[in-house]
Amino acid sequence: VQTLDDPLPTTFWVSPAALVDKIVEELRGNIRSISKSFLRPLRWETEFRAFSINLSRKELRSSSEMSHFRELLIEYSEVGVLWRQEECSMLPAHFLDIRQGDRCLDMCAAPGSKTAQILALLGERNRIEGSHEQALKFNFDEHAGFVLANDSNCKRLDMLIHRIKNMTAYYPYAIFTNHDARFFPTPLQRTFDHDRTQRRYTEVNRSFNKILCDVPCTGDGTYRKNAHALRCWNEANAFMLNPLQLDIGMKAALLLEEDGLMVYSTCSLNPIENEAVVYSILRLCQGSLVLVPPSEYSIVTLCGEEEKFNVRPGRSQWYVNSSLREQYMNRGNFPLCCLEERFDSYSPPQEEEDSLNLENTMRIYPHVQNTGGFFIGVLKKVKPLPERITKVVSQKLTSQRPRDSDTDTPRFLRAPTLFREISQFYNITELTKLLSCGELICFSPGKGKEASHGKKVNFVARSALEAIDRAGDDWNVVNFGLRIFCFDRPAKLRDAFPWRITNECVQLMSQLFEGRFNTTDESLGQSRVIALPTSVARGMLLSPRKSITRERLCEMVTGSGEIFSALPVGGCIFYLMGHSCVFRAFSGYLTTYSAQSSIPDRELPAYLHALRGEDHPWG
Ligand SMILES: C[S@@+](CC[C@H](N)C(=O)[O-])C[C@H]1O[C@@H](n2cnc3c(N)ncnc32)[C@H](O)[C@@H]1O
Structure with missing residues (x-):
């Protein structure tokens, strides 16, 4: 304490x-x-x-x-x-054992540190070793996998998207949805018996083989960083949350593929939110899910080895305040998935031997390794859920919300013609290579005959797009794909080419530009890629409008000043001559009289830092 x-x-x-x-x-x-x-x-x-x-x-x-x-x-x-990120909160993502091609679901994802980890793990598994110049360093094909981050709270989900957006290399694998996790759409097949009296429910077309349920909890493990949580502590809170936690866990059990892994975690040490929930999932699934012992993971230990993270075994007995238990059971606060059975999801196993190996869950105590408090259970699906449970979960945990297909459905178009037009304007061969690596899509504001290109073009991994296609109208997708072009034509510049190249796109493309930026490549001279001496770039980024005059730029651009002065108004890419740093290129815009950078303000310090000298981290 x-x-x-x-x-x-x-x-x-x-x-x-x-x-x-x-x-x-x-x-x-x-x-x-x-x-x-x-x-x-x-x-x-x-x-x-x-x-x-x-x-x-x-x-x-x-x-x-x-x-x-x-x-x-x-x-x-x-x-x-x-x-x-808090040390113990880094653990759950590692227990998912992410591999290339994994289809991952983060059921309660915001604010997103664990999503970021899962995304980075998947991205690194897709890294193409020794990829040659002019190839993307990551694989974005149909075997790459994806990470679907879901949260029921729109504001928190927006925050999460905003945070993850700057992981440009990995973002094309990400999909963001807004569902109550209990009602996350289940791809079930409903069939009838031959005499049409009995409906049958079969699990089909599972979409996910890795699921994280980092469920809402009382947060009593976070007191060291959040004293407010201690002041709000109330014994009843855990009893109130337990049914929600169990419903989310049961939905995950249903969505999980056979042989898939599911991690249940909370930042609480209260057994009512932890072992009691895992125990209920195990009981309801009747042997379809089993607990994976910590000994199967090399990162943790129960025996105090120094190189590993020290965990303590989960509990198979706990005390239940019986008046609270009665109160919540009488109130009918049962998990949705077991309403008919008046299922008691708070109580411990009657006998030690009925514990279904609860000691294989993991408790992280603050005093052991100077961390917060945390709980983790890793479950493996070894066979399909019993049909009766499949039926109950899919019937009860199905959203009653009428779908408004006009607002909910992500409407996107593949846009090869538009893309050709854009790449012709920029005249950069690397742009067409993007098309062969993943998918380019436009979000359309209208549907059917009304469909149009909308205002942005996104780059997305084929595997992610296929999953979205398969889900049809089921998923309420809020965002996916890295924004690489946006439509922006100021009123004063009616004749200008309207598609601007984004800074995210330039970062992604700098993987393709490898080598080219280190020389003054003649072929770049004809395109809208402009080489800048470091001093000019610094002057531009430090000026109040992040711009310099075209005239000054023409004097400074080596060799191709004439071509440059004739470039029509529109987007462009600037790169730093002879620089080898990660941020050696950024997007910009040429007006009639000036050249300006499009680096977002919050990223500017990193670029300026990169321009300071060769011995910086981006070098
Ligand atoms: C413990 S936080 C998740 C933390 C997150 N995994 C991370 O590492 O940053 C729980 C999240 O669950 C969300 N949430 C609460 N009830 C939910 C529900 N029924 N379905 C989906 N998300 C829910 C909350 O909005 C909150 O963002």
């Missing part, structure tokens, strides 16, 4: 792997008076390289000596390469 008063260390992970060493080196360089060993790697976490600094968020915020360090953390977070 005393540990709860101690501040929680600040922890974060870095991805992609190629940047880790440089980022850490630079962070270390910015820790002045305190020992550099304060920044230590979390050794159990080998994927992204996660780190911990023995200062709380508050201490970090108030320390003037750490101000540079803090600014760097923010700068890296803004460009999506560094994620601050």
Whole structure:
């Protein structure tokens, strides 16, 4: 209990792997008076390289000596390469054992740290080793898999999308939906017996082989960073949440493919929200799901090995406040999936031997490894659910909400003709290569005959688009695909080409440009790719409107000043001559008299940082 008063260390992970060493080196360089060993790697976490600094968020915020360090953390977070996340909350994504081609569902995803991890894991599994110049470094084909992030709260979902957007390399694998997880659409086949008296429910066309249920909970494991949660504590809260948690868990059990893995987790240590829910899932599924023991994972240990994360076994007995239990049972607060049975989802197993191996769930106690409190159960589906349960879950956990197909359905068009027009204007061969790597789609504001190109073109992994196609109108998709062009024609520039290239697109394409940016490539001279000396780029980014005059630019652009001055108004790409940093290219716009950058303000510090010199992390 005393540990709860101690501040929680600040922890974060870095991805992609190629940047880790440089980022850490630079962070270390910015820790002045305190020992550099304060920044230590979390050794159990080998994927992204996660780190911990023995200062709380508050201490970090108030320390003037750490101000540079803090600014760097923010700068890296803004460009999506560094994620601050509590150490124990990093575990669930790793238990999903993500492989290439996995179809992942994050049922309660916002604010999104675990989605980001799953996405980065899937992205890295799709990395094409030794990919040659002019090829994308990631595979976006039909075998690449996808990550569907769902949340019932629209505002939180928007926040999540906003955070994940700057993971440009991985974003084409992501799909975002807005459903109450209990009612997430189930692709079930309903058939009748030959005499048509009995309906049969069979599981078909499962979409997901990895599911994370990081369910809403009382959060009593977060007291170290959130004192407010302690003040709001109430014994009844866990009893109220238990049926919702169980319903979400049962829906996940139904959606999961055979041999698939499902992780149930909470940031609570209350058995009513943890073991009681897992125990109920196991009982209702009657052997279709089993608990995977922690010994199957090399990252955790029950025996205190130093290199691993220390967990404690789950409980097979717990105390239930019987008056609260009666109160909630009388109120009829049963899980939706078992309404008819008046199912008691709070109570522990009667006998130790009936516990269905609950000791294979994992408890993370704050004092053991200086973290928050957390609970995790990893379940594997070994056979289909019993038909009766399939029927009950699919009948009860089906949304009653009438669908408004005009607002809910994602309407998109594949747009090869539009795309050809855009790539002709930009005259960059790499653009056409994008088309062969994944899918390009436009969101259409109208339907059927009204369908039109809308105002943006997105790049999406084929595997993700296929899943959306298969789901038809079932999924309420809010967002997917990396925005690479947007339609924007200022009133004053009626004749200008209206499709602007986005900064996200330039980052994705710089994988294709590899090598070209390091030389003054003649073939780029004819296109809308403009080479800039570093000093000019810096001047442009530091100016109040992030622009410089065309005249000045013409003087500075080596060799191709004439061609450049004749370029019509419209979008363009700027690249830094001779620079090898990650942010060596960015999108921009040419008006009649000026050239301006389109880098979003929050990303600007990272670009300016990159321009400072060659020994920065982006180098
Ligand atoms: C514990 S948080 C999830 C944290 C998230 N996994 C992460 O790592 O950032 C629980 C989330 O569940 C969402 N939620 C609550 N009830 C839900 C429901 N019935 N269906 C889907 N999401 C729900 C909340 O909006 C909240 O964002």
